[in-house]
Amino acid sequence: MTSGSPGSFQSILGIRFYTGEAQGIVDLVSETGGLLVAPAAPALKNIPHDKAYRDALNGADYAIADSAFMVLIWNIVSRPAITKLSGLKYLRLLVEQGHFRSAGASFWVLPSETSARRNLAWLTEAGVAVPAENVYVAPYYEGEIDDSGLLAQLHAVRPKHIVLCIGGGNQERLGLYLKRNLDYRPAIHCIGAAIAFLSGDQVGIPVWVDSMGLGWLWRSISDPGQHLKRYWDGRHLAGLILRHRDRSPVPAEAALGSDLTANS
Secondary structure (H helix, E strand, O other): OOOOOOOOEEEEOOEEEEOOOHHHHHHHHHHHOEEEEOOOHHHHOOOOOOHHHHHHHHHOOEEEOOOHHHHHHHHHHOOOOOOOOOHHHHHHHHOOOHHHHOOOOEEEEEOOHHHHHHHHHHHHHOOOOOOHHHEEEOOOOOOOOOOHHHHHHHHHHOOOEEEEOOOOOHHHHHHHHHHHHOOOOOEEEEOOOHHHHHHOOOOOOOHHHHHOOOHHHHHHHHOHHHHHHHHHHOOHHHHHHHHHOOOOOOOHHHHHHHHHHHHO
16 A cells, blocks of 8 residues: 555554545645445454455555444554544545546546436536436356446546445456556546435435444434445454454465465
């Protein structure tokens, strides 16, 4: 990951999380480009055995502490304490930036045609100009990501900002794929469902709920069948943090060995 000013990052499970003010990371990513991720607890607990996801997080330039559960456990067992910075708060700030709102500045990768219609309608109302050629409805990615159609569209329009709004786990891998294969350095923002909370594509999360770190509870109450099991599964992240704190749960030697085995 890209280095930052002293004290502005904290390593958790080997991932360097930004710990400064929200506006600071919005400015940093916008000015320097690179890949930003906002990993959630249900996906983070998979990093010991999900190499592709782990590589995507390690290959990112910036990570924000979107997981209220991760922040809670870290602040109980370790210091210095950190503050949650949700993908929703990050996106709210991002869309307020003048450079982001201009026509063609942003490119949106969305999970379905229905989501695209709802989210683009909200962006239009919010004053963010998004031409049709700056929208891409992603397929469901399985296995290694190889999306030449998306690359061609991005190379044609060359946006300064690429916003990935597909599911956690896949969006980080897609972000790393784009970072490695584009011939220029845009800002790639992996913010998952954040825009859906604003557009009505998913249940809206009030600012006060997000500020209290209760977005997971709000979503679980709204649709327990879809969300409750997923968030409950994220409890395993606590054990990882207790055992490994700031270190990666996969030692460098073991990670290297798995790479050699895969390539042999």
